[in-house]
Amino acid sequence: MSEIEKKKILVFGNPNVDSDNIALKVADQLQKTNGHGFTFEIVESPEGIEKFGKRLLIMDSVQGLDRVELLHGLNKIRLAPRITTHDFDLAFNLKLLEKTKKIEKISIIAVPQDYGLQDAVFGVEALLKKIRIK
Numbered sequence: 001m002s003e004i005e006k007k008k009i010l011v012f013g014n015p016n017v018d019s020d021n022i023a024l025k026v027a028d029q030l031q032k033t034n035g036h037g038f039t040f041e042i043v044e045s046p047e048g049i050e051k052f053g054k055r056l057l058i059m060d061s062v063q064g065l066d067r068v069e070l071l072h073g074l075n076k077i078r079l080a081p082r083i084t085t086h087d088f089d090l091a092f093n094l095k096l097l098e099k100t101k102k103i104e105k106i107s108i109i110a111v112p113q114d115y116g117l118q119d120a121v122f123g124v125e126a127l128l129k130k131i132r133i134k
Contacts, residue, residue: 009035009109010043010052012060012090019113023059026111026120036128046093054104059124060090062110068123070131071108074098 013024027040040059043049049056062069074095097103109127111120 007055007057008039008041008052010049010056010058011040012043012046012058019063020061022061022111022113022115022117022120023109025117026124027059029117029121030124030128036125038128046090049093050097050102054102056094056103056106057109058090058094058106059109059111061113062108063113065110065112067112068115068120068127069110070127071110072106074106 009027011023011027013022014020015024024042027042030036030038031040038057041052074091094103094106098106109124111124115123
């Protein structure tokens with residue numbers, strides 16, 4: 001069994017922005033069908049994310065992907081440009097927490113921003129099944 005079996009998936013997104021709400025919609029659909037043993041928690045801000053523990057499983061929409069992917073670590077995540085202190089995003093916050101050892105392991109279920117809902121649900125379900133089997 002996987003170390004993240006029955007773990008909480010932290011879900012990020014903005015329900016009012018079409019390009020940033022696919023992960024929220026997927027979580028809503030999967031919660032209706034028991035989520036393959038996972039629970040989903042909508043997180044509105046990356047501030048204080050370390051309160052969820054040192055090993056995090058996150059689901060978020062990602063630009064530039066052609067399929068749902070499970071990313072281990074933050075090496076593939078590119079930081080968004082920042083102009084002011086208000087421009088800090090999830091990726092920056094996670095990299096900072098990792099660097100300061102406040103979190104140890106991060107896995108991200110990356111859902112393409114422009115994916116259709118059914119394709120996204122199918123892709124995430126397939127990943128969750130693999131995670132549970134390992």
